[in-house]
Amino acid sequence: MLRYLITRVGLVVPSFFGLTLLTFAMIRLIPGDPVEVLAGERGMSPERHAEMMARLGLDQPVLTQYATYLGNLLSGDFGISIVTRTSVLEEFLTLFPATIELSVAAITIAVAIGLPAGILAAVRRRSVLDHGVMAVSLTGYSMPIFWWGLILILVFSVELGLTPVSGRISAFFWVEPVTGFLLIDSLLSDEAGAFGSALHHLVLPSIVLSTLPLAVIARMTRSAMLEVLGEDYIRTARAKGLGAGRVIGLHALRNALIPVVTVIGLQMGVLLAGAILTETIFAWPGIGKWLVESIHRRDYPALQGGILLVASTVIMINLMVDLLYGLLNPRIRHQR
Amino acid sequence: MASSTRASATSAEAAPPPHPLVEAWHYFRQNRGAVIGLVVIIAIALVALGADLIAPHSPIAQDRGALLLPPVWDDGGTWRYPLGTDDIGRDMLSRLIHGARLSMLIGVIAVTLSLATGLTLGLVAGYVGGMVDLVIMRLMDVMLALPALLLAIVVAAILGPGLFNVMIAVAIVVLPHYARLTRASVLAELPRDYVTASRVAGAGHLRLMVLVILPNCMAPLIVQATLGFSTAILDAAALGFLGLGAQPPTPEWGTMLSSSLQFLQRAPWVVTFPGLAILITVLAFNLLGDGLRDALDPRLKR
Numbered sequence: 214m215l216r217y218l219i220t221r222v223g224l225v226v227p228s229f230f231g232l233t234l235l236t237f238a239m240i241r242l243i244p245g246d247p248v249e250v251l252a253g254e255r256g257m258s259p260e261r262h263a264e265m266m267a268r269l270g271l272d273q274p275v276l277t278q279y280a281t282y283l284g285n286l287l288s289g290d291f292g293i294s295i296v297t298r299t300s301v302l303e304e305f306l307t308l309f310p311a312t313i314e315l316s317v318a319a320i321t322i323a324v325a326i327g328l329p330a331g332i333l334a335a336v337r338r339r340s341v342l343d344h345g346v347m348a349v350s351l352t353g354y355s356m357p358i359f360w361w362g363l364i365l366i367l368v369f370s371v372e373l374g375l376t377p378v379s380g381r382i383s384a385f386f387w388v389e390p391v392t393g394f395l396l397i398d399s400l401l402s403d404e405a406g407a408f409g410s411a412l413h414h415l416v417l418p419s420i421v422l423s424t425l426p427l428a429v430i431a432r433m434t435r436s437a438m439l440e441v442l443g444e445d446y447i448r449t450a451r452a453k454g455l456g457a458g459r460v461i462g463l464h465a466l467r468n469a470l471i472p473v474v475t476v477i478g479l480q481m482g483v484l485l486a487g488a489i490l491t492e493t494i495f496a497w498p499g500i501g502k503w504l505v506e507s508i509h510r511r512d513y514p515a516l517q518g519g520i521l522l523v524a525s526t527v528i529m530i531n532l533m534v535d536l537l538y539g540l541l542n543p544r545i546r547h548q549r
Numbered sequence: 550m551a552s553s554t555r556a557s558a559t560s561a562e563a564a565p566p567p568h569p570l571v572e573a574w575h576y577f578r579q580n581r582g583a584v585i586g587l588v589v590i591i592a593i594a595l596v597a598l599g600a601d602l603i604a605p606h607s608p609i610a611q612d613r614g615a616l617l618l619p620p621v622w623d624d625g626g627t628w629r630y631p632l633g634t635d636d637i638g639r640d641m642l643s644r645l646i647h648g649a650r651l652s653m654l655i656g657v658i659a660v661t662l663s664l665a666t667g668l669t670l671g672l673v674a675g676y677v678g679g680m681v682d683l684v685i686m687r688l689m690d691v692m693l694a695l696p697a698l699l700l701a702i703v704v705a706a707i708l709g710p711g712l713f714n715v716m717i718a719v720a721i722v723v724l725p726h727y728a729r730l731t732r733a734s735v736l737a738e739l740p741r742d743y744v745t746a747s748r749v750a751g752a753g754h755l756r757l758m759v760l761v762i763l764p765n766c767m768a769p770l771i772v773q774a775t776l777g778f779s780t781a782i783l784d785a786a787a788l789g790f791l792g793l794g795a796q797p798p799t800p801e802w803g804t805m806l807s808s809s810l811q812f813l814q815r816a817p818w819v820v821t822f823p824g825l826a827i828l829i830t831v832l833a834f835n836l837l838g839d840g841l842r843d844a845l846d847p848r849l850k851r
Contacts, residue, residue: 224690231691235703242707351582351839355832357783359790360806360824363813371814482696489698490787504699505791508706520695520703528694 217539225532229525236521237282240513291518296510301518305500310393311381312499315491316484318419323426324477331434331473335442336461346431353428358487362421362494369417376417379496383410418495422487426480433476437469444468471542478534482527576844583840589833597650604643606630608800612638617816633818635809641818644800645826651801652782652830655716659781660774662720667727668763668770674728675735676758686732689725697722701784705793712795715788719781730773734766768845775841779834786827802827 248257248265257265266272270281285291291301327350334346370378381395382388386407388398396415399407441447442465450460489501496502500523507515567575577583596603618634619626620641626633632641674685692700704718738744739762747761788794789803797808802823809819 227687228691228694231687232694235691235695239703239707348582351835352828352832355779355783355828355835357786357790357803357824357827357831359787359803360820360827363806363810363820364824367813367817367820485696487696487698489702490790493791504702508702508793516703516706520699523699524695527696531694 214539218536221532221535221539225528228528232521232524232528233283233286234279236517237279239520240517243513286521291522292514294507294512294515296507296512296515301515302522304503304515305519305522307393308498308500308503311395311497312485312488312492312501314394314396315415315418315422315488315497315499316481318415319422319484320426320477320481322419322423323430323480326423327427327430328434328473331431332438332461332466332469334431334435335438335469338439343435346435350428350431353424354432356424356428358421358424359490359494361424362418362491365417365421366494377414381411381414381498382407383414386410418491418497421494422484422491425487426477426484429480430473430476434469434473437472438465441465441469471538474541475534475538478537479531481534482530485523485527573844577840580840580843582836583843586833586836586840589829590837593649593830593833594653596646597653600646600650604640604646606640606643608639608644608647609798610639610643612640614638617812617819619816620818623818632822633816635805635819636812636816639798641822644805645802645822648800648802648805648823648826649830651712651795651799652785652827655712655719655785655801656778656781656834658716659719659723659785660777662716663722663724663777664727664770664774666720667724668731670724671728671731672735672758672763675732675739676754676762682732685728689728692721692725693729697780698784698787701788702791702793705788710793710796712799712801715785715794716781718788719784722784723777723780726773726777727770730769731766734769735762738762738765772838772842772845775834775838779831779838782827782834783831 248262248269248271263272270278273281289302291305293299294301294304297304330346330350334343337343366378369376377383382399386399386404388395388402388404388407388411391398391401395411396408399411442461447460447465450464455464485500488497488499489505491497492499492501493505500519504516504519504523507513507519566572612630612634615627615630615634616638617636618630618638620633621628621631623633630640630642632645634640635644670685670689674682695703701718701722704721705714708714708717744757744761747757752761785794785801786803786806789801789805790807792807795801795804797804805823806820809816813820
């Protein structure tokens with residue numbers, strides 16, 4: 214296991230290295246040099262331009278610049294946003310809990326519905342139920358999320374008036390940010406009804422965000438279950454006279470869950486990106502909405518730092534999923 | 550009775566094995582969803598090709614007297630604009646028809662670009678091996694570590710918005726999948742006897758790579774390319790929705806959706822129809838891709 218751990222963690226290092234190269238190159242690939250980008254529409258005299266280039270270290274050789282960039286990153290300096298003049302890391306950390314809250318709610322819904330649906334479809338293979346689950350999940354898999362969100366708003370918020378249209382909590386409440394997770398903070402605060410309001414705001418966005426992972430988890434669970442149900446030991450268990458519930462729930466599910474757990478973990482990374490669209494539709498103040506706004510405001514340092522931070526988070530999540538997979542499945546960690 | 554079974558058994562053995570394509574079609578035809586997907590795609594492709602002939606109006610012609618007209622089955626709708634009009638009086642149906650052309654074009658170009666590049670990279674990485682393999686595949690890993698839409702946004706931000714840049718952005722995003730698939734297939738084929746035989750017979754590297762090995766790696770790539778259409782159309786629409794894709798007045802479905810957002814409540818049809826068009830097209834490609842996978846993947850054949 215230790216050897217597996219070391220090799221797997223070792224693989225992450227070049228990924229991070231490549232990632233920093235990408236974000237470093239990105240800001241230089243955008244048309245115009247960074248100072249012109251900083252100056253924006255206003256323009257700048259040649260002297261001031263040269264002075265700014267020197268101050269930002271842009272007159273140095275590219276390799277030196279990259280070394281400086283890496284050094285800054287290692288000391289926790291992810292750049293300064295042009296628009297808000299605050300540190301990118303600080304902005305990221307302020308907004309990140311909102312995205313995590315949304316993603317966790319979405320993955321909870323996806324697992325709670327997708328897992329049983331996949332198991333049922335596999336057990337009742339080729340039944341109406343199986344075809345129904347597969348049809349619905351393929352539709353969910355093909356869904357343009359931004360449109361789906363709008364349709365749900367139209368039905369549940371506009372027509373039925375059941376859910377709020379946007380935001381994280383009603384404007385009537387003021388909740389002291391302690392953890393950044395509104396569901397927790399609203400419970401800690403004295404405001405009566407704040408928790409209900411936060412939960413109310415969370416329902417529709419998390420359903421929208423859960424659509425894609427739900428479809429993937431249902432499909433994956435079904436195929437993993439089908440594979441396991443065809444194994445000899447399942448036949449043996451049945452032949453021993455064990456009840457269907459015990460065979461499926463205990464013998465089959467345990468082994469089928471191994472690949473499913475991986476898929477669920479990998480979906481967490483997908484969710485962070487999927488949140489870009491969901492947050493934009495619901496005006497959810499998280500990382501996704503922030504990144505899109507940074508592009509539109511031409512706030513390239515924020516975009517550069519934000520992408521690096523989001524991608525690093527995804528790499529770390531994937532690493533943890535892989536390690537967990539190795540822990541669950543001995544066959545993986547003994548390969549090579 | 551017994552003799553007739555034996556007779557039919559021997560005649561079945563004697564018959565030559567069907568051509569692989571005939572066999573694949575046989576399996577494909579049994580999958581009803583896949584056939585429906587294929588029919589829908591052919592229909593959309595025909596609409597896309599004949600857009601100028603089929604569309605009742607120009608996609609950018611504005612009718613000042615018919616702003617936000619509802620579809621024909623709603624009160625106030627007319628047959629002149631069967632699916633209603635948008636906020637500046639353009640015919641929704643004509644815009645959707647021309648949008649089909651753009652979506653298919655995005656799919657074709659993005660898939661071709663990514664397939665060509667990914668295939669070359671994967672082929673070289675798998676065949677050459679060593680340092681070349683290491684560098685190419687690590688680069689692909691980094692690209693895969695970035696969430697797809699995020700990477701597409703980065704590329705679109707660098708290149709600037711626009712239809713062609715969207716195709717490039719989408720192509721770059723899916724490129725690593727083709728590279729990995731090709732490399733894996735090449736590594737599986739390399740130790741086979743037929744490859745050794747060709748090498749001993751004096752085939753050069755290029756001939757070995759392109760003419761000997763590549764044709765045997767195509768099945769998973771065809772499936773991936775079909776599914777790539779749906780990813781390309783979906784991602785391009787998402788970029789259009791975020792304002793980073795095709796710019797108005799281009800009748801791209803995602804762009805149409807985002808530019809009529811503020812009319813969601815007053816005129817739901819301006820948002821509903823482009824989204825439905827995206828959903829149906831993407832669903833059709835996913836159905837086709839699933840069917841092709843079952844038909845072409847020998848492991849799943851029974």
